[in-house]
Amino acid sequence: MSTQGKFRRAALNSGVASIVLALAAALPTVAQAQDAAAGTATDTEVGTDIVVTALRRDTTVQTTPIAITALTGETLTNAGVTNIADYAKFVPSLRIQDNGPGQRRVSLRGVQASGEATVGVYYDDTPVTGSVGVSSDAAGRTADFTLFDVNRIEVLRGPQGTLYGASSMGGAIRVIFNKPSDEYEGTVEAQAQTTKGGGFGYFVNGMVNVPLVKDVLAARAVLYRRDSDGYIDNTFLNRKNVNDYTATGGRLMLRFTPTSNFTLDGTAAFENTDAVSATWNPAVGEYKSAAQVNLPYTDKSQLYSLTANWDVGFANLTSITSYQHRKSAYAADDSYYIGTYRTAARCASYVNAGGACSADQLSTYYGYIDSLSPAAIYYPGSTKDFTQEVRLSSTGDNAFDWTVGGFFQNRKNDVTSSDARADDATGEIIFPVQLFYRREIFDKLKQVAVFGEGTYHVTPAISLTAGIRYFDYDKTVSGFTDIGWTLIGAPVRPVNTVDSSENGTLLKFNASWQANPDMLFYATASQGFRPGGANQVIGLSADLTPYESDKLWNYEVGGKISLLDRALTVNLAAFQIDWDNMQVSGRTTNGAFSFLSNAGAARIRGLEAEAFIRPAQGLQITLAGNYLDAKLTEDQISDAVVAAGRAGDRIPYIPHFAGSVGAEYRAPVGDSVEFFARADVNYVGSSYSEFRPTNVYRVKMDDYALANLRVGFELPDSDTGVYLFVNNVFDAVAINRASMSSTPNSYAATSAAPRTIGVNLRRHF
Template sequence: MYNSRLLRRTRLRCEIASTFFLLTAGAAMPAHAQTSQPPAAAPADGGSDIVVTALRRDTTLQTTPMAITALTGETLTNAGVTNIADYAKFVPALRIQDNGPGQRRVSLRGVQASGEATVGVYYDDTPVTGSVGVSSDAAGRTADFTLFDVNRIEVLRGPQGTLYGASSMGGAIRVIFNKPSQDYEGKVEGQMQTTKGGGFGYFVNGMVNVPLVPDLLAARAILYRRDSNGYVDNSFLGRKNVNDYTATGGRLMLRFTPAPNFTLDATAAFENTDAVSASWNPLVGDYKSAAQIVLPYTDKSQLYSLTAAWDMGGATLTSISSYQHRKSAYAADDSYYIGTYRTEARCAAYVNGDANSPCSSGQLTGYYGYIDSLSPAAIYYPGSTKDFTQEVRLSSSGESAFDWTIGGFYQNRKNDVTSEDARADKASGEIIMPVEIFYRREIFDKLKQVAVFGEGTYHVTPALSLTAGIRYFDYSKTVSGFTDIGWTLIGAPVRPLNTVDSSENGTLLKFNASWQANADMLFYATASQGFRPGGANQVIGLSADLTPYESDKLWNYEVGTKLSLLGRKLTLNLAAFQIDWDNMQVSGRTTNGAFSFLSNAGAARIRGLEAEAFLRPAEGLTLNLAGNYLDAKLTEDQVNDSVVAAGRAGDRIPFIPHFSGSFGVEYRMPVSSSVDFFARGDVNYVGASYSEFRATNIYRVKMEDYALANVRVGFELPESDTGVYLFVNNIFDSVAINRASMSSTPNSYSATSAAPRTVGVNLRRHF
């Protein structure tokens, strides 16, 4: 039975003058902290800087000439971060449209659109992909694993086309796990919480690290379970807290070290999610849903990787083989749409084949009976994603006048998805199982791509460095589909298997110049490209010349600086950029209005400023500040000879606010010889945005700006690495809508949001 799941936050419309000034600056930081391995001290006290691998080789954060936010494991734990939606607030220009677990759309720097992902997401060096669904919209279903026992997260802002390839046109996110070591180690964490207007929730996490064979083989095992009662009430069904959420998962990691210069890492990860949509209808009330059915979401994700690294002396050879298998199913309420067919005109068209030939009373009664028999109904989307990737690269190591990386990449991705209308129980709203189908369509989407890439940095002087990179890509996509159970009411007859192919190749470039003025001052300038693969539409009946669509590309022009000031007590990173986005993939309609499909039309220009600061003014006290300004607009109408889409030159890109930012304060002080007091407060501000391009669009919804404030206080026992904390998330109970949409169907105005005020207790111990 699908009863609610999923915990998030919610509302009360920014009535907070006291917090407002904090969030205008917004905060989040290139995190500095310890992790279980390798330890990295904060540069604020003059220690070594965090080591990152964003350039596919080891560099320090403050000497890497690009915009990166690095969040260490300790920062994530101290802030109570468990998923991508939690840490997004710490990263300038990182935006999440959160439709729930496994249904998050991620964008960086305003590069947001339907189609393939615009942000690459990696767990270690393994790329994960979203499921394409029936609308070729993999970006809307980004895979997401629970974060526990994480070494650090690196968020690379701006296109990373040369080293990371397709779908990193806005940037890339890298989650780096702690690896097995030759030490006995363990970690446990538990949490309980309650949400205003909702129910209780909890999570338990555990990790154990064991050396199996001294100096040769070690294992690290992680298990976790999360459970949360909901906070959305369904007024139509009379059910409370329908959006429950449960996730169970874990990882098993092995590290084999047969020689000092060779490591072999094997990882197997899984996460099973059972949830119900957290979408609600603002016109019905805050956190109130009018859906006629319960909307389940299930996801079984598996991720396997094998990484070999051989230090050859002067260069390191790395091979990453990975396989992702994801089975998921989600649903949408089709009941209100079916109800739009319950009219005399629809009866005339369906029964008599002519809207001008009215139905008799008998025909009308029979037709209405047929329509009523279909509801309530769900559009149910079960599907699977299988993705194999292989990357081999060779990177220079050590110090020399020339640093370089060369490599090759292969991907074979297969997506299968079914779109079916299924009946639900009127009383409970549950989809009847096994499904009672009255319409079904099958879709198969296959993507293959190969790439070779290289990037080199020449150190003209010890202070001046020049970088150039290139990537050649070649991909092909095959889309097949058929309808085996037709539904003539909506004009969807049985159709045989139809297959279309598309392919493309090309190059991506990167240029960078950096000047390390001194040990505490870096300036850089970058011009880089990014792209997304094109493909073929899954719209049955669309003419052959309109079926394929091309990749879209962009250029990013950026200048930035990284500064360590006040004796390294203050770290300040600034960036300014302009993105020129051409041949955009858009969702539009044919000029005669008959079909909706993906095509290429229009262009956009995104201008932005980003700032991060990390200040340690006194022993035990740290301040984090981050924020961004984005001006993301179309520069051309989204119109060509084949498609008319919504956008016109000057329109803002949907869901992208002008301003966002966050501010954090963390304080730790000893209260006795064995106990420390800990306190942390965070405020996150997100500006207003809109769901559609055109201001004249009657279905355009404004998402108001909001502020979320969280606080966490507790006591820690440093010697035993133990902590107990009380926390309050969304202190002022703000209604924080991050996604909203509306159509012509009744009760279609829906939204998702952060959870209402949540209070809880957290305990953890590392031994």
């Protein structure tokens, strides 16, 4: 590390330590402030008694016998949260590998791997899926909508297979929007900011709610636009602030209530994103890129849903019909990889079947290689996903609570893998695209499931829960190459189709004891899985083409405790996850194509803790943290593939420790003015990019701490606020993902933005 880097790290640690110590100093005042806090702070204010619907019925966080974190819309607004990467720091064991908009990999409790998603993401009750891409890696491109006018976010930690099905093997995230109401209301919010070493950024958000027919029909409309000039400089192309970003979106919601026991909610949401890759090359310099091509990312996402709720007396019948349509395109620089073929040995192999090239042959061959660069691997594609769920849940206070339902999904992914020429001077991909290679892939997934979960209340304090889900899926993958590139062993190939299908069951068992109104203890054993499929890779042998689903068991104990007349609430969980038949990512021998297979097993042991504290009137403190020991328990070796991992290796990108501390303070400074301040510190431990410590391309991502500060004044009478904020106060270089290969300039990283300063204004009317 450079002297400057060491100084910055020391300053960071010193500054973070000061904030943490200041927050910790407030803890002894809890007991002193108990009497003052009693009766003045609602549980909702400290995030402990929020009503959630994670179990498909109304419960509160503290009476729900699973590990769940709920963040209210007010908390999200006060912390300046706009996307999943912003709120992940508040949730134990939630990890984001952030490659930029639409290219985020989400994991919970260390369950992280290539393939289908390991965390289910829902907007209201609508599941959203990532695009599978050419390597069947939907988990690496999780769909993400800007967060504004949100009621709450529920993060369910641990497998949720029975109620939420496939791809919730690590947990599930539910974003619950505010619904249309019978009141005229609106919100406007604007923000302007500047980033160190970068440019200007802003966003504008607006919401209006209108009752159309009193007590029968209401509408809620949201619009927003976000724009940022970026902060990464491209030294090869001599361009500054290349990672610019623009997103425009909104949604229209209608609520129809023809009778007191029936509600119909319709939602149409869209978001259009135009951005450039935020990846940079640490070997070149902080926030410096050596890419020979400017790497665009475009995403046009649409989400439609129709949800009906009918109270039939003894139960509530719910139907959710949804459709997602996403068109996206992303790119990777292929220039340096192409350059690795510019050798005499490659000429001999390509031109003379191993014999040495003559001077003329070598000159001609080098000219051919040089004519291909600069070039980008360009991936345009689309995702269409239709889902239907119907469920019936008991209502009222019963000795036996139950939910039964059925689920259907029909997902279609189309993606093109192509190599396109770029302009020598600007690095921009030339449009219309000039291709010298193209492969088309079509991925179809159909699955059906039936599920049920029941809870028997043995006594008013003791409850036993059991759940089961039967699933049956079929996956069809087909593809062809119509523009061949023999240099990398990819000739023209006709259409080839492969089918993969599987069925099975998932189980859940839970026991809970409500010792008193302020103490809940529970134990859980639950399963999760994600579908297998088939690879569509050039020249891949038949035994490598299909891969199976992988499954896991989660064994967990937890407790939720409120103390000091609920001035202090602590939630704890300890768990072990046994993960079998893991899907792993491998590469063909020439390094050109990646594929999935099954190999090895893992065990993840962890501890999670959350605390909500109100030591004095107007002051709230939240703490969250986790310890994860995520390791392989078997070598990644099978009859089909020998992958890199060996027993005892850590799962990549999963740190042992992570945690956050937040403090929020309000105090009146006049008859109609309140002072507001919030500070957040988020710590993430070190992790590695590869399994094997002996891997020469294994990159260590150092630990980091990010501190954010926000202060302002609020006018409660007019529901108006003006705030100044600083994100990444100590300007930490916080790398969350890094990788390296044998290709020159392949050491690449993505990170949090440098110090960002701005002003935020909002008003609700």
